[in-house]
Structure formats: structure tokens, C-alpha cells
Amino acid sequence: MSLNEEIEKRRTFGIISHPDAGKTTLTEKLLLFGGAIQTAGAVKSNKIKKTATSDFMEIEKQRGISVATSVMAFNYKNVKINILDTPGHKDFAEDTYRTLTAVDSVILVIDCANGVETQTKKLMEVCRMRNTPVIVFINKMDREGKDPFDLLDEIETTLNIKLRPLSWPIGIGATFKGVYNMYENHLNLFDINKTKIERNIVSIKDLNDLVLEQQIGGKAAEKLREDVELIEGVYDTFSISAYQEGALAPVFFGSALNNFGVQELLDTFIKIAPSPRGRETTVKIVQPTDDKFSGFVFKIHANLEPNHRDRIAFLRICSGKFERNTFYYHVRNDKKMKFSNPTSFMAQDKSVIDEAFPGDVIGLYDTGTFKIGDTLTEGEKMEFKGIPSFSPEIFKELINKDPMKTKQLEKGIEQLTDEGVAQLFTQQPGNRKIIGTVGELQFEVIQYRLKHEYGASAEFQSKTLHKACWMTSDKPEKIDDFIRRKAQYIATDKDGNFVFLAQSAFLLQSAQQDFPDITFHTTSEFKRATV
Ligand code: G4P
Numbered sequence: 001m002s003l004n005e006e007i008e009k010r011r012t013f014g015i016i017s018h019p020d021a022g023k024t025t026l027t028e029k030l031l032l033f034g035g036a037i038q039t040a041g042a043v044k045s046n047k048i049k050k051t052a053t054s055d056f057m058e059i060e061k062q063r064g065i066s067v068a069t070s071v072m073a074f075n076y077k078n079v080k081i082n083i084l085d086t087p088g089h090k091d092f093a094e095d096t097y098r099t100l101t102a103v104d105s106v107i108l109v110i111d112c113a114n115g116v117e118t119q120t121k122k123l124m125e126v127c128r129m130r131n132t133p134v135i136v137f138i139n140k141m142d143r144e145g146k147d148p149f150d151l152l153d154e155i156e157t158t159l160n161i162k163l164r165p166l167s168w169p170i171g172i173g174a175t176f177k178g179v180y181n182m183y184e185n186h187l188n189l190f191d192i193n194k195t196k197i198e199r200n201i202v203s204i205k206d207l208n209d210l211v212l213e214q215q216i217g218g219k220a221a222e223k224l225r226e227d228v229e230l231i232e233g234v235y236d237t238f239s240i241s242a243y244q245e246g247a248l249a250p251v252f253f254g255s256a257l258n259n260f261g262v263q264e265l266l267d268t269f270i271k272i273a274p275s276p277r278g279r280e281t282t283v284k285i286v287q288p289t290d291d292k293f294s295g296f297v298f299k300i301h302a303n304l305e306p307n308h309r310d311r312i313a314f315l316r317i318c319s320g321k322f323e324r325n326t327f328y329y330h331v332r333n334d335k336k337m338k339f340s341n342p343t344s345f346m347a348q349d350k351s352v353i354d355e356a357f358p359g360d361v362i363g364l365y366d367t368g369t370f371k372i373g374d375t376l377t378e379g380e381k382m383e384f385k386g387i388p389s390f391s392p393e394i395f396k397e398l399i400n401k402d403p404m405k406t407k408q409l410e411k412g413i414e415q416l417t418d419e420g421v422a423q424l425f426t427q428q429p430g431n432r433k434i435i436g437t438v439g440e441l442q443f444e445v446i447q448y449r450l451k452h453e454y455g456a457s458a459e460f461q462s463k464t465l466h467k468a469c470w471m472t473s474d475k476p477e478k479i480d481d482f483i484r485r486k487a488q489y490i491a492t493d494k495d496g497n498f499v500f501l502a503q504s505a506f507l508l509q510s511a512q513q514d515f516p517d518i519t520f521h522t523t524s525e526f527k528r529a530t531v
Contacts, residue, residue, distance in 0.1 A: 003321060003357065007288045010359030011273045012082040012316075014099055016127075017109035018117035022139040026109055026256040027072065027083060033263050034081060036074035070299065070314060071345040071361045079270045082361060093119070093438045094390060095299065097126045098372060098420060101387045102298040102316040102361065105133040105273045107265070108249075109256075112138050112145030112172065116158045124159045129523075130386060131246030133274055134161065137265055142190070142255040144173035149230070152251065162248045164238045165231055167264060169253040170220050177216050179253050180207075180224055181264060182231075183238070187215055190260055244274045276359040279318050281375070281382040286319045288358035293320035293328065296384040297374045300366070300419040302449075311419065312343075312363040313370040318384065322356040331375045331383055339364050371494075372420045389493070391467045391522040392423050392436025395501070396443060396460035405456045412454030416446055417494060425468060425491035425499060434491060434501070435460065436468055467508060468493075469500045469520040478517040486511070493524065 017023040072083040084103055086096040100106065106127055110120065127134055138151060145151070152163050167188075170177040178190040178200075189200040204211050207228055212221040242248035250268070254261020276288040286294055299314040315322075322328075327336045343363040344353040356362050364370070373387040400409050413433060417424040422442045425434040437443065443460050450456045468491075473479050479498070483490050489501050500520060502508035512520060 003291065004289060006321075006357040007359065008275050009078060010080045010082065010275050010357065011105070011270060012084065012103055012276065012359040012361070013105045013107060013269075013273060014084045014086050014096075014103040015107045015109060016086055016096065016100070016120070016123045018111070018114070018119040021109045021111040021114070021117070021120075022256045023086075023109050026107070026137065026139065026262065027085065029256050029259055029262045030081075030083065030266055031072060031074060032259075033266050034074045034076040036072070070301070070363075073345055073360075076266065077270060080359075081270070082359060084361060092441075093122060094392075095420065096123060097390055098298050098387065100126050100132065101130070102296075102314075103132065104276055104359065105135070107135045107137055107269070109137050109139050110151070110155065112140050112148075112151060112253075113143060115146055115151055115154045121158060124161070128160060128246070133244050133246050134249040135243075135265070135269060135273070136163065136249050136251040137256075137261070138169075138251060138253045139256050141169055141172055141176050141179075141253050141260070142258055148172070148253070149227075155251075162236065162242075163251050164235050164248055165251040165253075166238060166268065167252045167254075167261065168224065168227055168231065170216055170224055175220075176255075177220055179261060179264075180228065182228065183268060184264075187212070188261065188264060189215060190255075190258070240272050243272060276318070280385045282385065283380075283382040286382075286384075288319050290319040292378040292380065293322050294318050294375065294377045294380070294382075294384075295322065296376070296387060297364075297370050297372060298387060300370055300372060302419055302453075311366045311368070311370075313366045313374075315362050315364055315376065317356055317358050317360050317362065319358055320378070322360075322362065324352070324354045328376045329379045330369065331377060331381055332371065333369060335369075337369070337376075341365060368415060368418070371418045389423055389524040390438075391469065393438055394440060394443075395425075395434055395436045395463040395465040395468075397463055398433040398435055399459045399461055401457035401459055405454075408454040409450065409456035409458060412450045412456050413446070413458075416449060421449075422446060423468070424494050425501065427491040427501075428487075434463060434465075436465075463501075464503055466502045466504045467522055469502060469508065469522060470497060470524050471500060471518050471520055473518045475517050478515060482511075482515050482518055497524065 015023050015027055070085055072085065074081055084099050086099045136155065148169055156163055166183040167179040167181045169179050176190055178188050180187055185204060187202040187204060189202060191200060202211060202215055207225050236248060238250055239248065243250060252261055252265050254265065256262060278285045278287045295315045295317040297313045297315050301312045324342055325338055325340055327338045330337050341352045343350045344356060353362065375383045398413060400406060413424060423436040425436060427434060435446065447458060450458050471479050483498055486500065491499055491501055493499055500511065502511065508520065
């Protein structure tokens, strides 16, 4: 098969949702419909259960599961589907943000009763930054929920995206009768007692077809006609290009638990979702069809066995063909490396692969050479953009409790932050280490892993900080001046970029007012002011 054909048949995406909306259930059902697994329940949830928020042994176990489900690849109707799993727990949101840099599209799952929730908003902000195409799946239609029109309004206004329903529910909760698929012109009827994979599809000519009355009753038929008339009048017609540009999101309704609406979603997904696209690097846009291989690391996973310090780096292939046992160029380290056992992930099986193509994600065994965001090429000096760090939300100072183990602590914290467990900021004088995370859970993970993997003892002291801001300016001397004046709030990130650690929203605002020539960024993508 030619490189072009390989690229065309790939769809690499992530499923995102607020915890409990049904991401795990939908993932599993997609695998089931795709024939990748035979029975429901085969995919273990990678989510860290709410009850286990302070139980790190549980986290360790969960880490094991999440390696297995990091990438789930399967073939469906001659399309190679790569689902990149994202942790459901909010404290691991940064992991999810990074995974979103490696996908070509997303499916957003919304619980029909809860509508848009906090985590949904944050995840969608990241998708909007990159114009990632989005399909919305409104789940749990077998339960009572919000009125579908209200729900769509809520999604459009809070997530700042235009929608276009491609299916429409007939009733909800106890009165849920199924959906009308406007894209294919058929009814998909719901029967709570028959929730196997078979579907009860009834084709109709149009909405005036009397079959409608026979199937769903006069009242529901009338309501459906009214609803659809309203939809046609209010929402833009669906356009694949608008969707692929991230400007319009098609909406489906269903119930993942009951296998309902999942096949429709999957069938439409393979028709409209984009195959791998061009990606920006520091020197050019790399097209997947470029014949030279390139890719970047978006996730690093430590071995569960503390005595073996090897890790798996997850590499997204962006162009050309990756081959086993071939030398590639590690741009940041300016070094050549080859990989004798790169792995692919087909559903639940890991296996060594000889080659992989754009859109694929492979696991590379690593003993500490990779950092998140690293680029591999065939020799070109370029780095992929768009893998930013986001400002953490919680900051704590790392306190060394065992001076005899300073070296171990330094090494441990360096490696853990390379893996992306947390962000490290260093403050002078005294090389003070400030750890920034999205959630409290990471501090427990870090403390535990420092002890068990590196033999170092550490504690954390809370810092009242609001945001870490990277700075840019057309007048670099203004940044120098700012750094001098605010020395006690300045730190450097892992790459040596200066950041302003703002203590409160108010102080950030004052800094913005007092230094109008400086732009303060809460993501590192714009970093310029280096040491
Ligand atoms: P998440 O990954 O987004 O966090 O959600 P997950 O799929 O684990 O689903 C959260 C809960 O919602 C689960 O119930 C799941 O069974 C249920 N659920 C998912 N889809 C539907 C649906 O279409 N209809 C209904 N009624 N429920 C749905 P749980 O009781 O929390 O977990 P479990 O004990 O069933 O695993």
C-alpha cells in the first residue's frame, strides 16, 4: 500500500468528557462495534475512582491500566482507527491536554442531564486553540435530561462552537423512542429490552412518510416534524469542510450503555473525520505525505516496577514511514538513536512493529532520553510546535527532608517532571524548587515515587500563587526590567524560560497595567524570554 493510502485510511482521535459522562463506556462500545473486543466489560476503566483520591497504591494500579489503554487501535471497514485515551480524573488534566496535541479530531461526550460541566469547558478550550474538529455525542438519553434544544444552546454558548444536529431524539428518558437520523434519513428505534448490537433501523422517504406514525405514534411524529423544521430553520446545513476546520460540530444523541447510537456515530465518524493533516514545526509545515519520517513525543509513562527505571515514550508519527532498527535524529539532544522494539497497541495487545505511518502512535522504550515535546526526524533540525505547557493551578515548594539524598532528589524530580507528572520552576537565590500541578493528587504521586523509586524524602510547602506566566515583548529590555523589579516572583521553567509567578489575579492585572509592553501568557507556547 502506498504512503498516501496508509495515511488516508487512518483516523486518530480522542474521546473527551467530564468524568462520568460516559467516555469509558463509549470507548468500549466503539471497540465492540469495531470488532476489536468481543464482550462488554473487557476494557478496564482507566479512571481513578473518586473514592481513591488519596490512595496512591490505587493510582499505581491505575497507571498500569492506563498504559494498556493509552492507545487503542483497530480496523473498521478498512479504516485504521487509533483512539488515544485520556485520563478522566481532573487532576491529570495536563496529561489530557497533551494527548489532545496528538489527535486529529475528538469526540466530546456530554451527559444529557448535566450538560456542559467544568472539565468539558477546559478540554474544549484546548481543542479550540488548535481548531480540532469535534463531534458531539449526547449520552444517557435513556435517562431524564435537559430539553435537547436547551442543551444545544448551552453547548454553543458555553463552549463557543457552532453545532449542527445530525440525529434528533424522539422523547427522552422514560419516553425515549429512538433517534431520527437526518444525515441518512432513517429512524433508529430504541428498545430498552433489546440493547444488543443489532439495530432496529426503519428507512423513511421523508418526515411526511406515514410509517413515522406507525412506528412512533401520532404525537411523537408531530413533535419530531416540528423539531426538525425548527432545526432546518435555525442551524446551518452540515458541511464536512466546516467540521474539519473546527468551525462546526455535528451532534449525535444516544446511549452508550445501551449500545444505542454508537454505530451511527462510528459510521459517520469514519466518513467525515479527518485523516492526519499537516503540522507546524519551527521551520515549516510538515505534511504527512512528506517522504521523510518525523514525529513527536506527547506522553511518557514510567515503568511500574521501581527497580527498572525504563519508561515508555509515546510517539505520534507525523510524516513518512517509521521503521524498526533505523537510526533517527533526536533533535533536542542532537543525537542519533534507533529502536529495536517499538510497540504498537492493537486494542489490548501490545506487539513489536516493523513499521508505522502518520497518525499512528508507537511506544518507544526509553531510559531517560526523552522529554515531552521531543521531536524525532531523519536528520532535519526542526521541532513540532503546539505542545505547550499550561500554567499549573497549585504550587508548592519542594523541601528536601534528607540532605544525604540531595542528588537522588534532584534526579528524581528532574525525571518525574520530564515525564510530565508536574511542572518544575526554579527560583533564585538558592535554587528553590516550586512544583506546579493541576491537582493535589500529583503531590502525593511525586512524594511516593521520589521515596520508592529514588530513595529521596521530600515534603511540600504550599505557596499562594495564582498563575505561572510566560512573557513576550517586542522590547526585550522591558522584560529585563520587569525581571529585575519583580525578582522575588520570577522563576525559570525546565527549559530555562523566565516565568512570572503571579500571587493573585489582582497582582497579575496590575503587572499587565504597569508593563503594557509585555504580554503575559498562561501557556508556554509563546515562550521567548530565555535565560
Ligand atoms: P467516564 O469514563 O466518562 O467517567 O464515564 P463511564 O463510562 O465510566 O460512565 C459513568 C457511569 O455512567 C457508569 O455508571 C456508566 O455505566 C453510566 N453510563 C454510561 N453511559 C450511559 C448511558 O447511556 N445510560 C445510562 N443510564 N448510564 C450510562 P456507574 O454506575 O458509575 O459505573 P458502573 O458501575 O456501571 O461501571
